[in-house]
Amino acid sequence: xxxxxxxxxxxxxxxxxxxxxxxxxxxxxxxxxxxxxxxxxxxxxxxxxxxxxxxxxxxxxxxxxxxxxxxxxxxxxxxxxxxxxxxxxxxxxxxxxxxxxxxxxxxxxxxxxxxxxx
Amino acid sequence: xxxxxxxxxxxxxxxxxxxxxxxxxxxxxxxxxxxxxxxxxxxxxxxxxxxxxxxxxxxxxxxxxxxxxxxxxxxxxxxxxxxxxxxxxxxxxxxxxxxxxxxxxxxxxxxxxxxxxx
Numbered sequence: 001x002x003x004x005x006x007x008x009x010x011x012x013x014x015x016x017x018x019x020x021x022x023x024x025x026x027x028x029x030x031x032x033x034x035x036x037x038x039x040x041x042x043x044x045x046x047x048x049x050x051x052x053x054x055x056x057x058x059x060x061x062x063x064x065x066x067x068x069x070x071x072x073x074x075x076x077x078x079x080x081x082x083x084x085x086x087x088x089x090x091x092x093x094x095x096x097x098x099x100x101x102x103x104x105x106x107x108x109x110x111x112x113x114x115x116x117x118x
Numbered sequence: 119x120x121x122x123x124x125x126x127x128x129x130x131x132x133x134x135x136x137x138x139x140x141x142x143x144x145x146x147x148x149x150x151x152x153x154x155x156x157x158x159x160x161x162x163x164x165x166x167x168x169x170x171x172x173x174x175x176x177x178x179x180x181x182x183x184x185x186x187x188x189x190x191x192x193x194x195x196x197x198x199x200x201x202x203x204x205x206x207x208x209x210x211x212x213x214x215x216x217x218x219x220x221x222x223x224x225x226x227x228x229x230x231x232x233x234x235x236x
Contacts, residue, residue, distance in 0.1 A: 045227035103174035108161035
């Protein structure tokens with residue numbers, strides 16, 4: 001089973017629409033970290049947010065917001081009033097530093113390709 | 119300041135040849151990671167270095183892959199006897215020393231090296 005599941009492979013929206021990208025994760029650890037990264041067409045991964053498992057407070061940053069729910073093991077990402085510049089592949093990732101070798105490696109989902117149409 | 123840099127940006131090689139990929143992390147970052155991104159497998163962790171600790175090599179797919187980090191800074195990923203399935207984008211990331219209770223986890227990625235094995 002995948003540890004990080006992004007069920008939406010591709011999403012297309014018209015500019016100014018809101019869009020939510022889903023992320024479901026699986027871990028046995030009680031302490032873990034979740035991330036979202038953006039990969040625009042240029043290719044470089046850009047860090048967006050990190051969320052600690054012991055902090056369920058949702059976060060808003062401009063047009064971006066994140067909804068973390070431990071009860072459903074989900075960490076969803078919403079873009080409000082989407083813009084063409086939001087077009088990219090978005091990756092959700094999980095870090096479990098207490099597992100295995102104690103590495104802080106990221107386990108990524110397969111990504112969701114978002115296309116915002118003008 | 120400067121971000122993570124990688125060289126070369128593109129590498130085309132023939133099957134069976136050895137290749138070396140270089141990563142210069144952000145100055146002051148003690149943690150360094152290698153990942154690879156391919157169409158079939160998505161983003162996969164390869165190896166993790168933290169300070170003078172033994173690296174976590176758990177993600178290396180075969181013994182043809184090795185990496186070293188000299189002087190706690192620059193890292194080189196070496197692939198021996200390359201195979202066509204090694205074709206991928208190899209990404210390097212760095213972060214400040216990870217701390218379990220607070221920040222320092224954000225991994226900043228370089229632009230990657232696109233490896234094509236003919």
